[in-house]
Amino acid sequence: MGSSVTGKLAGCETRMMMAKTHTVIRDARILTMVDGDREFRGDVLIADGSIASVGQCSVPDGAEVIEAKGGILLPGFVDTHRHVWQTQLRTAAGDWSLYDYLVHMRMTYSSFYNPDDVYLGNYVGALEALNAGVTTMVDHCHILNSPEHSDEAIRGLRDSGTRGVFCYGLFANPTSHSPFIIDPDMAWRYADARRLRAGTLSSSDGRILLGLAPNEPESTPFATSAIDVSFAREIDAHVVSCHVAMGAYDQGRQFVRQLHEAGLLDQRFLFVHGASLTDAELGMIADAGAGISSTPETEMQMGMGYPVAMRARAAGVNVSLGVDIVSNYSGDLFTQMRMMLQSARAQAHALLEARREAPRAVGATTQEVLRMATLGGAEAINLSDRIGTVEKGKKADLILIRTDTIGMVPATDAVAATVYNAKAEDVEMVMVDGRVVKRDGVLVDVDWPSIARRLQTSAHRIISSARAVDPAIAKGVVDGFFAAPH
Ligand SMILES: [Zn+2]
Structure with missing residues (x-):
């Protein structure tokens, strides 16, 4: 009344x-x-x-x-790329290369997460983000070792109070290290994502939306990626999140061009990293209304090239920022804005320095990176009709x-x-x-001492389990990826 x-x-x-x-x-x-x-x-x-x-x-x-x-x-800030599940592995990746990350995080630690660990990682990770003013995040969730894992990942996001897009990761983690086994069966994963679409994530207007993270396009035959993309359309995924064009690791597949030529490129795509995207590909992304998530801290640590953000923005692409691996970095976007801004300036200055010219201006501005962290993020994930500005409605x-x-x-x-x-x-x-x-x-309403204790216990169990694994076989698998022809 x-x-x-x-x-x-x-x-x-x-x-x-x-x-x-x-x-x-x-x-x-x-x-x-x-x-x-x-x-x-x-x-x-x-x-x-x-x-x-x-x-x-x-x-x-x-x-x-x-x-x-x-x-x-x-x-509120919009983080368009985060693997939230890694929250309890903070500090693990501090001095890692991409090679180390693939061997240890993706091929080893991931096997030891049970559903409760995923809940804690996602719940605390989303709380960390909210505490730093990140109100929307794209969770690129490649820890889905069972349907219970996906239920708990979503519950963690929901319980935190965040807004977000839960991108169902189709990636298969190892189920055993001795012998080394990766379960290639995609059928249960597709069925699980369909189950979520029909049930807990059926709304296209809810606080948590369903997206899809296909198998890694840079190490997957395009025909297989095309099946994943068709599946994303079938479940009407809000976002399709893909790691692509990672600088020195780029194997020349030009996934974006292949999508374009197959008639599959549309605005639901969110391309992550992308330093080695060609100018033509940036034009295709802009024309499709798709987005880019630039994660400057990962890209600079792991040799993925200079962040693509400023070049993509100049090409008319919806550009946003992401934190990426919280097993390494803090979960705030303040740091990523600063990294983005100064890396763009350093890159521009280096071009002048090579000609022995001193810069008279800094180029990229604070306003531009703040836009990437707010409205740019909303545009990149097709939510600018709902969030990203302080405006009536x-x-x-x-x-x-x-x-x-x-x-x-x-x-x-x-x-x-x-x-x-x-x-x-x-x-x-x-x-x-x-x-x-x-x-x-x-x-508000967070029993932090109790949650912190649970997170500590979860981290201890996962780290001790992983320590017992001989990394030799995982290295062999990752070597195969690195040995592929450019
Ligand atoms: Zn990532």
Whole structure:
């Protein structure tokens, strides 16, 4: 039951029926991330999970008020590539090459995850992301060793409160190391993804959507990839997430060109990495309305070439950022924005230096990378009609960054402060679908001491099990991948 309320101030002319679901975030420095908008000071009214008004809003009777006190309010970050299951293996990959990662993470650790481990990895990984202001993530989930694994992966995402796309990974992990066995049967995996589409992920408008991660296209015959892609269409996968064109590891397959020529390239594709995509392929991606996820930290550590983001953006592609392997990096996008920005500048400067010219300008800007981490992410995964900006009608996925901490004052430029100075600890409030999941700098309804203990136990069991495995056979399998002709 409610009463009628009228907001009368500029930008907030609205007449509504009151309900308990109204929230006003008051007196914020707002970055809408709408192209062309500049920072302004104002309020945001949220009703029933969506943004009802942006401007100077009166407070409806009974509404919750969140005092921003001049903090920076912007859309939640969108991470378009993460293997969330690896959360309890943090620090494992700190000094790994891609070769080490494939041998140890993909061919060894992955075998020892039980469904409960997957739940914990996804639950805590999504909490870590929310704590840092990431409100939407694409989970490229290649730990699905059974239907129970997929159920628990989804439950972990759901319980955290995040928005996301769960990309069902078709990749087969080893089931035994002595002897070394990989179960090649795709039939149960297709059946499992169909089961999810018919059941728990049947909605195309829910908080967690179903996507697909086909078998690795860079080491799979195209005919097989085409079957996976057809399957993605059958289940109407929201996103098709593919690792492609990884610089020095590129074997010349030109997967994007092959998709284009087969008539299979469409906007649901999200191409991850992509440093060695040709200009022609970037044009094909742009024309199809598909997206790219650039993961600068992985790409620079593992020799996958300079991040493709700026080149792709110039080609008109929907470009976004991803964290990728949380067995190595922190799960925030602040770090990835900085990595992206400075790698792009370093690359541009190196071209000048080769001609003995000093740069007079830096090229890539803070605004460009902040866009990649917000609206760009929403565009890359076909969700910009719902999220990615602070605009009337969008879902209320919002974050508030305080500006009064020792690392933020005076935050004169809100964009630069967000990109360069902010940390997860500065994220004061996080809201997904209008529901506050972090308040006053603390995650809501999370029994962290208990969860931390469970995560520790899970990590210990997986690491000790993997330690007992002789990596020689896994190395042989990965050597085969590296030995393929370029
Ligand atoms: Zn990846």
